[in-house]
Amino acid sequence: MTSFNYGYAMGTKAEILEWFRTVGPSKTVQAILFYDRPGPALDLVFDLFVVPNPDLTWAQYYQSFYRSDPTLERYRLEIRPEQPKIDAxxxxxxxxxxxxxxCLGDMATELDTKWSQPAAKSYWEMAKEMFYEREDAQDHAQEVAEAAKRQDEQKRDVELNDIVVGAPVQSRP
Structure with missing residues (x-):
């Protein structure tokens, strides 16, 4: 049995599933929040994320947006307790x-079935979202810079005579 707060596996989908099938049958995963007292029963979350493959050529990288090559695609599978705030x-x-x-061995079939279905978002949709998020961030940065510039232009020079300093008055015995 394995107790953990967070675990992950990296590789291609086939490599991850092979590990689950060969090593997984002997591994049971428990989600534990507190080691010194019983905690609430938690579900486990298995999240699969795409990881950039540094070994890809430029041509392979651009082809990956149109045609999938399971031998080149890299993934990170995170296994952790369910946390709705983080999951959102x-x-x-x-x-x-x-x-x-x-038992991780039992999860291999379920993960394989899930991963065989079309993803919620295609790579093309994810790339478009990333581009639009970047564009929105640049627009926001430009707006902030313009607002800061307007504030700087509106400032006037302050004379020392314009500054009033208040100090508490103390009575002397």
Missing amino acids: ELEPLYRTYAKSGV
Whole structure:
């Protein structure tokens, strides 16, 4: 049995599934929040994220937007306790839930089935979102810079005579 707060596996989908099938049957995963007292029963989250492959040529990289090559695509599978606040912020390619105490060998078939389905978003949609987010961030940065510039231009020179300093008056015995 393995107790952890967070774990991950990296590789191609086939490599990750092979590890689950060969090593997984002897591994049971428990989600534990507190080691010194019983905690609430938590589900486990299996999130699959795309990881950039530094070994790709430019041609292979651009082809990956149109045609999938499972031998070149790299992924990170995160296994962690369910945390709705964090889960809402993450956008994995695939997400699967399992009960705490699940055998990893049993998860191989379920993950393979899930990963065989079309992803919620295609690579093209993710790339477009990333471009638009970047464009929005640049627009926001430009707006902030313009606002700061307007504030700087509106400032006037301050004379020392214009500054009033107040200090508490102390009575002397």
